[in-house]
Amino acid sequence: MRRRQERKEKRERTNSTRRERAQANLPVLAVALVLLTTVTTVSVALADGALGSADRDPADRRVADAVADRLVAADTSLTARANVLNESQLTELDADRLDALVPTARDAAIRVRVGDETLAERGRVTDGATVRRVVLVTNRTSEARTLDLSTATTTTLPRRTDRVRLDIQTGPQTTVQTVRANDRVVLHNESGVGSVDGASGVDGLDGVDDSGELSVRVSRYETTTLSFETAGEGNGNVTVTYYPARTTKTVVAVTADA
Amino acid sequence: MRERGVSTPTRERGQLSLSAIEAAIGVVLILGVAAGFGLGLPQPETQAAQLDAYATDATTVLSSEPPRHGGATRLSEVTRSAESFERERDALERRVGRILPENLMYRLQTDHGSVGYPRPAGVPVGHSTVTTLHGEVTIWVWYV
Numbered sequence: 001m002r003r004r005q006e007r008k009e010k011r012e013r014t015n016s017t018r019r020e021r022a023q024a025n026l027p028v029l030a031v032a033l034v035l036l037t038t039v040t041t042v043s044v045a046l047a048d049g050a051l052g053s054a055d056r057d058p059a060d061r062r063v064a065d066a067v068a069d070r071l072v073a074a075d076t077s078l079t080a081r082a083n084v085l086n087e088s089q090l091t092e093l094d095a096d097r098l099d100a101l102v103p104t105a106r107d108a109a110i111r112v113r114v115g116d117e118t119l120a121e122r123g124r125v126t127d128g129a130t131v132r133r134v135v136l137v138t139n140r141t142s143e144a145r146t147l148d149l150s151t152a153t154t155t156t157l158p159r160r161t162d163r164v165r166l167d168i169q170t171g172p173q174t175t176v177q178t179v180r181a182n183d184r185v186v187l188h189n190e191s192g193v194g195s196v197d198g199a200s201g202v203d204g205l206d207g208v209d210d211s212g213e214l215s216v217r218v219s220r221y222e223t224t225t226l227s228f229e230t231a232g233e234g235n236g237n238v239t240v241t242y243y244p245a246r247t248t249k250t251v252v253a254v255t256a257d258a
Numbered sequence: 259m260r261e262r263g264v265s266t267p268t269r270e271r272g273q274l275s276l277s278a279i280e281a282a283i284g285v286v287l288i289l290g291v292a293a294g295f296g297l298g299l300p301q302p303e304t305q306a307a308q309l310d311a312y313a314t315d316a317t318t319v320l321s322s323e324p325p326r327h328g329g330a331t332r333l334s335e336v337t338r339s340a341e342s343f344e345r346e347r348d349a350l351e352r353r354v355g356r357i358l359p360e361n362l363m364y365r366l367q368t369d370h371g372s373v374g375y376p377r378p379a380g381v382p383v384g385h386s387t388v389t390t391l392h393g394e395v396t397i398w399v400w401y402v
Contacts, residue, residue, distance in 0.1 A: 025277075032281030039285045043292035050295040061304065072315070083318045132308065134315040134357060160324055221324045221331060249319075251359055 057258075060129035063108045064256035068131040070102045071112070071252055077101075080138055084247070087139040090114065095122040108258040115250040128257030136247040144241040147226075149174070150234055154227040159244035162220035165213050168194045170236030178229040179216065186216045220245075305401070309362075309384025313399045316357055316364070317388040320395075323353075330391065336368060337392040343370035354397070362399045369393035 074082035078089045078101065098120045099106060109123025114137070147155045149170070157164070166187075168176050175192035178185055186206050187193040194214060206216045218224045228238060321333050326349060329335030329342075336346045350366070351373045358364055365374035369392070377383065377398055385398045 028275050028277040032277045032284075035281050036284045036288070039288050043288050043295075046292050047295040061307075065307075068311070081322060083315055084322075129304070131311065132359075133311055134319065134359065136319060222328075249357055 057129060059108075059258040060256050061131070063105050063110070063258050064129045064131040064254050067098075067102045067105050067110055067112070067256060068133050068252065068254040071254065072133050072135055083134070084136045084138050085114075085252075087137050090119065090137060093120050095120055098122060105256065108256050110257075111255045113253045113255075123257070125255050125257045128255050130253055130255045132251050132253045134249065135252050136249055138245045138247045140243045140245045142241055142243050144239055147228075147238045147240060149176070149228060149230060149236045149238060153230065153234075154225060155240065156223060156225045157240070157242050158223075159242065160220050160223060161242040161244050162218065163243060164216045164218055164224065164226065165241040166216065167213060167239040167241070168192075168236065169238070170230070171233060174230055174232040174234055174236050176228050176236070176238070177231050180227045180229070181216060181218045181224055182222065183227075186218075187214065303382070305382040306384060309382055309399050309401070310386065311384070312358065312362060313384040313386035313397050316354065316397050316399065317386045317395065319357055320354070321388050321390065333388065333395055334390045334392060337370065337390050337395060339392075340370045343368060347371070347373055358399060361402050363402055364397055364399045366395065366397045368395050374398075 070076065071078065072083045072085075073079065078085055078093065080086050093112065098110065098112065099122075109125045109128070111121045111125045112119045114135075143159070145155065145157075147153075164181070166179065170176060170192070177188065177190060177193065179187035179193055194208075206214075208214060224242075226240060230236070321331055323332040325332045325335035326346065327335065329338060332346075332350075332353070336343055336350055354364055354366055354373070363375045365372060365377050378400060381400050383398050383400045385396060387394055387396045389395075
């Protein structure tokens with residue numbers, strides 16, 4: 001009897017702390033679940049937005065790369081050699097010529113800028129990828145000088161050029177038999193290099209060109225000295241036309257929005 | 259009969275609801291993951307490709323330039339011997355500085371020496387190598 005009483009009192013004492021102990025009950029559980037679900041949904045929305053804004057746009061960069069490569073390639077109508085653009089061809093660049101140059105980029109909007117000005121633009125470019133290349137723009141001018149054969153038979157051109165056009169006027173008793181460029185024979189004909197009875201060019205590339213004038217290719221890496229060998233009295237004159245190039249450096253920026 | 263939760267308290271003790279603790283831990287974990295997304299994803303590596311294009315352009319332009327005095331091209335003149343490298347070194351540095359855009363720094367290395375700035379570590383660097391008659395010429399470019 002007494003022990004049962006003691007046990008009951010002990011149970012009451014432990015029972016007495018149970019009322020103040022917080023335990024999981026249904027309303028709090030429901031609120032916690034709702035809160036967790038809300039936070040999870042918001043985080044997933046945030047992550048989706050971050051992933052969407054970090055989209056790398058490979059199509060844009062691919063098209064821009066392809067167009068830039070074609071613009072600076074060595075064998076197009078736009079370039080004189082690799083990374084060197086012809087200024088006269090460059091000023092004529094427009095959307096149609098761009099299409100012909102890069103047929104694979106027809107579906108994309110492209111803008112080509114050289115230096116500070118926009119050369120060609122096709123479509124609306126909002127925000128695509130930009131690829132920049134360093135190029136030289138070359139502008140060929142032509143200059144001429146006349147050599148009097150009775151006073152001198154060699155002349156050194158002051159500017160480097162890659163080809164030379166000769167206009168030989170000799171007296172009736174004089175023929176120019178050999179033309180040398182830097183000690184290399186470029187034109188040779190026993191009856192005169194300008195005569196119509198045979199080809200004068202030594203390597204097949206020089207000689208009378210389509211417009212009926214003599215054209216000689218020389219190296220653009222070194223200064224050219226032309227020397228003429230005449231037979232006969234040695235009077236006459238030669239007008240030498242050479243084409244020095246002036247190059248400026250710019251940056252071509254191609255923006256593509258596929 | 260025993261009734262649960264009904265008795266006289268011996269002393270007051272404040273305790274937290276277990277559900278609240280669990281919910282708070284869960285929220286903190288999820289917000290930690292979201293913060294990782296919010297801080298930003300890594301940028302795509304476009305800088306290295308653009309720098310490589312710049313370096314290739316520089317070597318292409320240099321390798322087809324006429325020389326200042328003698329030799330086949332400017333690069334072969336520079337790499338021909340140590341004396342010609344020393345002689346042409348300043349002109350080469352000026353020329354490369356003019357070819358490349360203003361926001362780039364470069365280092366050009368030949369068999370006889372180098373011109374340019376020291377190469378940094380930890381930034382994207384583009385490079386290109388071209389072979390001349392007397393050795394290789396390598397250029398590294400990076401953004402300032």
